[in-house]
Amino acid sequence: RLTRHFYTKSIGDLKDLAGLDIEISEYFTQVYLASESLNQDLEIKHLVEVYLQDFYETSGFADFSDAILTTAVKISHNPICSYRLIRRAIYLLRHLVLRASFFRIFQSKMARKIFHFFLENGWPSNRDSIESNFAILSIQQAHAFDVDQFANGLLATVQTNCTFDSISCHELRQDMASQIQWLEKAIEKAENDGKTSVPFLKLLLRKAINKHNNVFDADTMLDLQSPCFDRELKHIPGDSKTAKKVHTILYETLQGKQSVAASVPRTNYWRHWALCSGKNFQTEEEKSQLFCWYEFKAHPRFQIGPVKMEFLNRDPDMVQIYEILSEKETLDLIRNTSATMLPSSVQHIDMPIREDQLDPYEKKSRTSVNSWLPRSVDLIASRKIEAITGLHVAREIDSELLQVASYTVGGVFQPHHDELVQEDKDLPGQRIATFMFYFNEVELGGRTSFPFLGVAATPATGSAIFWYNLYTDGYSDPMVDHGACPVIMGEKWSANKWIHEQTQFLDRKCTLKRKERFQIPCNGVVR
Ligand SMILES: O=C(O)CCC(=O)C(=O)O
Ligand SMILES: [Fe+2]
Structure with a gap:
């Protein structure tokens, strides 16, 4: 092979990874349930537990409407499942496989298969991690998805079984308003899943709110790219819930749900995103x-x-x-x-x-x-x-x-x-x-x-x-x-x-008249 896999961009490569992940998880489950061998190395045992928990939390229960598709396809078709899959491979699987005792404990066809798969196709890299973040944020931005609902698996009108955990929410934070929303969600999730430090997230949130309030300027609020909320935030939990994102206001204006002063820019990005959602x-x-x-x-x-x-x-x-x-x-x-x-x-x-x-x-x-x-x-x-x-x-x-x-x-x-x-x-x-x-x-x-x-x-x-x-x-x-x-x-x-x-040139003659358009005929008739 000349190239490594492009896990976030190529659907075929992503399906390959999803397929391997399913096999690995099935195998780990068997080993975990059947043998005492994992007790030889408690760290590996713990890593396997974390891996399996992550798998079952998301892809393990993948059960989407279309019964014809295989599980690997269903996972690669779902942005949240795919996002969690890429992270599982980068952070959890690599950790596991890189442990010296991995091959001693898993001297199996499966261990060799994992090894060969990544030798041949490359590990999902930091770049894949950045690209999968980008993918999620593109979806959120174009469709103005609400962070609360998105994090809990709602994609426009489709409720899926995959959700973002506190680690994902922490990673998905972007500038200003988006950062504050994702961090608040991360705190809420961390209080339940315990995967991230709540005090640490609270510190980040406090910093993000300060930064937002420093940058926020009511007069230029509706400037083109303002990633802010429509007012300064108070340092009280949940305050951002009642504030509106400027992005959302612009978006709703285009959706016709709100009318805002004529100063709202009508760049093709906003129109593009609104067109994307129908x-x-x-x-x-x-x-x-x-x-x-x-x-x-x-x-x-x-x-x-x-x-x-x-x-x-x-x-x-x-x-x-x-x-x-x-x-x-x-x-x-x-x-x-x-x-x-x-x-x-x-x-x-x-x-x-x-x-x-x-x-x-x-x-x-x-x-x-x-x-x-x-x-x-x-x-x-x-x-x-x-x-x-x-x-x-x-x-x-x-x-x-x-x-x-x-x-x-x-x-x-x-x-x-x-x-x-x-x-x-x-x-x-x-x-x-x-x-x-x-x-x-x-x-x-x-x-x-x-x-x-x-x-x-x-x-x-x-x-x-x-x-x-x-x-x-x-x-x-x-x-x-x-x-x-x-x-x-x-x-x-x-x-x-x-x-x-x-x-x-013989069939579509050019003209000297400026800005005339070619027409597409309907059964030989043009307008
Ligand atoms: O795939 C699309 O919808 C548009 C692609 C496109 O515009 C292009 O490849 O130039
Ligand atoms: Fe194009």
Whole structure:
């Protein structure tokens, strides 16, 4: 193997770890119940107890609605279970295995299996720990999840069996308001689970409140990134419960639950997050232009098998095309990709605010793994894109290789524009259009939001979304910024086909008129 596992970003790697963890726990349970051998080393015995308690507290009782999925999949699909799993591996399992007597006591196939697994794939590292924190905080931030409910396992509308313990709550503390809320939760949890020192947490909380009150400024309260509460906090237990987070106020404003002075910034982050949790900002007038239809004219083949299409937006036109790939085709493409995925990078990021003003967890603009499929593999998909869009796609000069990406729980791609920033001389022109497939349905979250259009697309198996990135004059259309919302539960597989402008020139003529848009026809008719 050339690469280590990416436990927090790659769903396959995470499932591997979950599978191993289940086997380990079953084995430890047997040993613990059956033999006296653990009494030879009381420290190991204690570590095994702690490990098992952690396992049974979370994954051990994993019992989610879908009976078809294996336990390892259910665990990797749940952000809280996955978070606890990664920590169990980093802090508890490593401790255990590194003890000199481990292999003496567990001279078994299982011990060798553990050893080989981590030798081959690498230990979950400090980096995995940071990334899993980031994942949880992305979910919390985008959805304004209440700390109390989130810590007790509520994910939007789904109550799960996994919860955060006092150690997790302590680790999840961030700046200001979030820090205070997580620390209060950590104290509450520590009073019951005894895993962390309550006086220590109280000290941290006192410090956090002082810091908050020092930084808090009522006049600039509604500034863009204020991570504060809406007032100074008193040093009395539970005071923060009656204060509102400025984040929450802004969020509720966008949700339409509150109206706040016009000074509230409407940056695309806030809109992005609100879109992620189901809000829509299109006007009634805009909505009245949307419809779905059977397309049977774009290509002769659609005469006998029309495709289901839907306008999600007009001007710029953005469509979702349904059931364009069969389930088998999506599974084949996933299978062809899985072995070669590496963490995604970005060429640039179109941010409304400067990088140094961002919270640490906003800095990671794209947390997924991806890889590119050879042209021979994506040919069927490319031909379908050609039939639907009327663009040239299949040849080397027409488009980039199909980029398949997958996201685990908490995986995001912050809002950005798909245009190429540094024009690559080898590539024939700008990315005139994007055709993006969804290979699966996401259990919860994972939409693609278009903050400026005020609409988000929902992943549906075998469907795709399509839009033009450029005006007909060749300049980029800023309205089609878009971002991937955090996956709350499940996993997400999508694939981008970036179509280049050069070979389209006979069919998509450029114009001298400024800022005119390409239109997507409905059975040959444009507006
Ligand atoms: O996966 C998504 O929803 C969006 C991905 C995207 O925008 C990209 O890869 O450029
Ligand atoms: Fe994109």
